[in-house]
Amino acid sequence: MDSRKLAKVAVKKGAVQKVSELSALISLLKKRKLNTIVEIGTGKGGTLYAWCKIAEPGAVIISVDLPGGPFGGGYKISDIKKFRKYKRKKQRLYLCRKDSQKNSTKEEIIKHLKGQKIDFLFIDGDHRYSGVKKDWKLYSPLVKHNGFIVFHDILLHPGVLKCKVDKFWNEIKKRYKHIEITDKYNDLGWGQWGGIGVIYYDIT
Template identity: 30%
Template sequence: MLKWFQRQHQTIVQSSVFPKPSAWHDAKKEFSDVIDSAQLYAIAGKEFGILQVENEIVPFLDYVAEHTPVVIGEIGLKHGGNSFMFLRKLQDVTLYLGMDLVLENISKLKFYRRDQQQMYILEGNSQLPAIVNKARQHLAGRQFDFLFIDGDHEYAGVLEDLIQWYPLVKPGGLIALHDIVPDEEAKTGVRPAGRLWGGGVYKLWANIKPHFEHKEFVNDWDQGGFGIGVITKPDDHPLSEELVAQWKADGE
């Protein structure tokens, strides 16, 4: 019953029933014409908070923008900082689909989107068939031009995201993974208290990148975590069963 009430409350808050704070209106006016990636990074940090290295996310945004994506997806929204930058930087986007286990700042994110952008936000585990099927319904036959994966950081989890969502990306589309740089735990075997966790993403990235056209955005390979890797989906063929089996075995 409590969970039902919380969901109903969230639905009401995210609707147009309540007036938006005047600060949101003022902020949107100020950044309405901003498309510079560095400026958007600063705004995202102020309005949402963002867990990115500026020297990585800024050139990455510019790279994605060169591909003029129209349909984009994001697994793992956190506070919404990345989402905000995608929606403001990628001016041709008409459909955004995001998902996470816990949703934050969704009402604000929807208010800050561009007028032509349709948003669908899914609450739940991105690896569950029910969530993937909901996404298919919203896509209505379309495929992602760009998909950003920054959810589950366990090796098996991020691999499962790749397997489940790969078919929903169009040939020539971009798939990005965050945290491709080994973190402190990967280097020492000890996870420092209070530090962000990159998990097994770095290991999966090392396994998959030889098989795709790819690009890396890394400020410093010794920095401990972070880093963005992007592959280009070559065609509409499914992932090789042999490769998937090999990748799964490497994670055991």
């Protein structure tokens, strides 16, 4: 499936993303062999669907989502069966309905990784400054050298005052090679929103 079509399907399945931005990210990710993916903030599962489709056939894919989270987290128990159908036959999909910011959750993820480093970490959970910073501190050390760490909602969100991903992004991007995928047109009547930031995680 081409990148734009996959992005459109992901949005239809609930991804709160701009098709143009998600499509560009998918095209970038397709250039790598993704054997290990961790997603923080799954919501309705749209992006999880996309990651399953572009990951390697035997990949480990881990979703972390907090029931009742402040930024739209907490899918229904009934969604679990649906999400499990997203993975390919030999992929291993782990759905952790827990708080990403607890050390016990990190330890569970490490257990599922079985000694592997993360190829692609997607941070789209708690959008408060303290929350996104905590997710970075906890999980970035688990990412492989030159792996991808991707943030969603890096643009300033005038209509959502608690969303401070942009503040953390503008701090952290100075330390790493990075790209920004932004389409600033006003859609859904929300005003400025979205934006994807990609860190090439250099641990040297």
